[in-house]
Amino acid sequence: MQVSGRSPRVEPLLRGVGGNGRPSLSAVAELLKPVTWFPPMWAFACGVVASGVPLSGHWGLLLLGILLAGPMVCATSQAINDWFDRHVDAINEPHRPIPSGRMPGRWGLAIAWLWTGLSLAVATALGPWGFGAAVLGLLLAWAYSAPPLRLKRNGWWGNAACGLSYEGLAWLTGAAVMAGGVMPDLRSIALALLYSLGAHGIMTLNDFKAIEGDRRMGIGSLPVRLGVQGAARMAAATMLLPQAVVIGLLLRWQTPWHAAGVGALLVGQMLMMRRFLADPRAQALWYSGFGVPLFVSGMMVSAFALRGLAAGGAG
Structure with a gap:
């Protein structure tokens, strides 16, 4: 149900949003959420490995790409999301910098625009592929959170945008940048898309803690749309099935040991x-901490499979 206006509980929690002053550095750091930077940085590294290009002589590209994927583009997406979610956060996470008043005035929006510009500036050093990927990633970040699109209002579209940006786009960017701007081969594209699909389920894990605010503010996350159990089963299937397809592809590409590694992680x-699944609302955070690392470990195992195939082809 779409909720018009603001809940009476929201207004008091937003005190300070229209105030003056500057936020502290700790509030800025909290706004940019460093803990969220790991997935796209890891996916970029997976693309670098999958490219088969030796790292010697390319360390600068690797470090620059990791900087762009995490502290720049991903951090930008977090600032954008916090600004446009400030009313929802006032219900779900009132301690966040903006609803708590520690990020006064329109500083949240200003930082989102500043980091967008800085990200584009850094991306120019990665050539056309890196710059184009940054533009696409930033467009997805703004489309996810900001009106008029605000893709997060629909859990299917919002999670797809996040999964594609965090995993697939970062993977393909790493592979292309290392190869001098050459389009990654179909095997790398296939794995990047499959892990993007799996990340759709991972994104759903983050929504279980925000059901109350999402429902009241008209955000159609999957737990709101499908119910807690329905969303949990969908998230589980969305995480597991793409990995099963990855195992099949690795076997077809005659990399059985890598397939076995991904299978064990699965x-x-x-x-x-x-x-x-026994208690999704209570255990979503636990699974994010212990189950998701197995998912991303499988990504790197798959990337090394492609690296081995590239080396074999070169030989």
Whole structure:
């Protein structure tokens, strides 16, 4: 149900949003959420590995790409989201910098625009592929949170935008930048898209803690749309099935040891999911901390499979 206006609980929690003064550095750091930077940085590194290009002589590109993926583009997306979610956060997370008043006035929006510009400036050093990927990633970030699109109002579209940006786009950018701007091969594209699809389920894990505010403010996250159990089962299937396809592809590409590695990590996730599915709201954070690392480890195993295939082809 779409909620018009603001809840009476929201207004007091937004005190200070229209105030004066400057935010502290700690509030700025909290706004940019460093803990969220890891997924796109890791995916970029996976693309670098999958490219098969030796790292010697390319360390600068690797470090610059990781900087762009995490502290720049991902951090920008967090600032954008916090600004346009400030009324929802006043219900779900009133301690966040903007609803708590520690980020006064329109500083949140100003930082979002500043980091957008800085990200584009850094991206120019990565050539056309890196710059184009940054533009696309930033467009997705603004489309996810900001009107008129505000993709997060629909959990299907919003999670797809995040999964594509955090995993697939970062992976393909790493592969292309390392290869001098050459389009990654179809195997790399296939894995990047499959792990993007899996990340759709990971994004749903973040929504279980925000059901109350999302429902009241008209955000159609999957837990709101499908119910807690329905969203949990959908998230589990969305995380598991793409990895099963990855295993099949690795076997087809004659990399059985890498397929076995991803398979072992998949079994570990399935065992943990039993606890998650038993109580999704209470265990979503636990699964994010212990199950998701197995998912991303499989990404790197798959990337090394492609690296081995590239080396074999070169030989």
